[in-house]
Amino acid sequence: MENYTYNSLTLQLEGLRITETNKYPVFFFLLLAYVFILVTNIGIMVLIWRSLHQPMYLLFCNLSINDVMGNSLQVPRMLADICVPPSERLIHYYECVVQAFTAHMFGTNSHTLLMIMAFDRYVAICNPLRYAAIMTNKMVIKLTVSAWGVAFFFVGILLGLTIRLNRCRTLITNIYCDNASLFKLSCEDSIINNIYGLTFTVVLLSSSIGSIILTYSKITMACLTSKSKSVNSKALKTCSTHLCLYLIMLVSGLIHIVLHRFSGDAEYRKISGILFHIVPGSLNPLIYGLQSQEIRKCLSNIFNLRKVKLIL
Template identity: 70%
Template sequence: MENYTYNSPTLQLEWLNVSKDSMYPLFLFLLFSYVFIIVANVGIALIVFIDKTLHQPMYFLYWNLSVSDIIGNSAVVPRLLIDMWRPPSERIINYYECVAQAFTIHMFGTTAHTVLMIMAFDRYVAICNPLRYTTIMTNKMLIKLTVSAWGAGFVLVGILLGLTIRLNRCRTLMRSIYCNNAALFKLSCESVFINNVYGLTFTVVLFTGSIGSMVLTYTKITVICLTSKNKSLNSKALKTCSTHLVVYMILLLCGMIIIVLHRFPQLAESRKMVALLFNVIPGSLNPIIYGMQSKEIRRFLSKVFNLKKVFPS
């Protein structure tokens, strides 16, 4: 018969089922990935803040995405780097610290989607209504959209975790390498029907909204490009939209794979590995994709490195 511990203040986390020989390469991969994520995203955030030529809606949205990547990865990766060297009995986390980590992770994923939805709207206005762009995407509008993106994530994720906190817990072992809502409410022996319904509704609304906005905006952009003979417009649209779509598809695929794997308990190890990569891959690729795509960011970096070459001489 299973022993139950009710409402324990501490929880135990699992780890990946990997050999000792694989621990060192995995540790180095996570460490260098995290360092790169922080340096690259902080770098982009600082460049956008410092360079006045980048004080435009598109780059401000890049800045929001960088902040989201920094927060999301900082909530997970440092602890993973420590936990991987601890024996199973010492991978302990306080319950409320676990809730805070789960909130941050879900907030990171939700905000990434909402910010990318705003980016799609920004690209639509810039390409389909270029003459009205400055009157539509004003600073006031941008602030409203940004607050809405973060606010919607805060409210939706707050309700998600609030429904989990109300449950009594009878287990202490988290079937996950870091804290998330699904692993938290599975610690309860009470009915989690409401949690499942809200979680499914939350996921459907978020994915339907983001996918729908992408399909709608890019359909209209495609129609404009096909009917326009302006090669400059088409080139600009292809350049900015392809970058945005690549970033969105990476985020969408990572999220969908995790959701699907949660429905198959026998694939628990695969789910844990995907959950690990979900944090690392988007955060690593976003600054590369946007940094390489942005002519203005490349120009700023070239100026900085040229100055560094001049001073030593």
């Protein structure tokens, strides 16, 4: 379907190239992963909304919202495409744009939200006596709006530059729509898109990595100068969890970006795109939930209450 129909509103998704034998295992793997992401993240969101109103958990709730949003517009579409022949994997152009916008919002928010969570940990460990005064409800709202607002602004420009291009192709060589796949449909000069996309990626990653290095350096110094073993243990436990999530997200995202530059590795790029969505989305609630004493306590109270009701 690689034709030259100009500005066609019907596009074709290449999707995964899998055999009939592998179709059902892949389908059920993605389905189980998606259900797991929904159940765990929505469960965490409900738990935080009902019981845990501390700044750390309110900021973490944004991460769960981002994981649900990022996967809900990608994974169901992948599941539907697995069930149909490649020639029938059609998508409307505007739906494709919305999907691309959501995919890039998910990726950008993953960085901005972890940046503000790192700031929260920095204040809690390095300025514990002023934590309540700094991390007020107003500050939490400001940080949340900033994280989502920055992502919305820059991703909006990214997709806006792509939408202006005329299209002469209809084949999306990916499992879902993203900005690179969309501007590759154009026969026009896309140098501006490449420059902005590269600049956007460099600025985002530099800001993200720089803020993580800065905050964790200060946290490390505070731990080294502190004589309290309980403070050091709490800092190590909380920050190692945060850093683990950040590294998982960073590595999976970088692999996907690098593979987009090599057309010969299309299948590896598709797999990396899947992993970029489902791995952080699955691990975020698990890692944070298991290491958080408050979340474990709330879950234990809920299960104990249900046991009592069943006995009665």
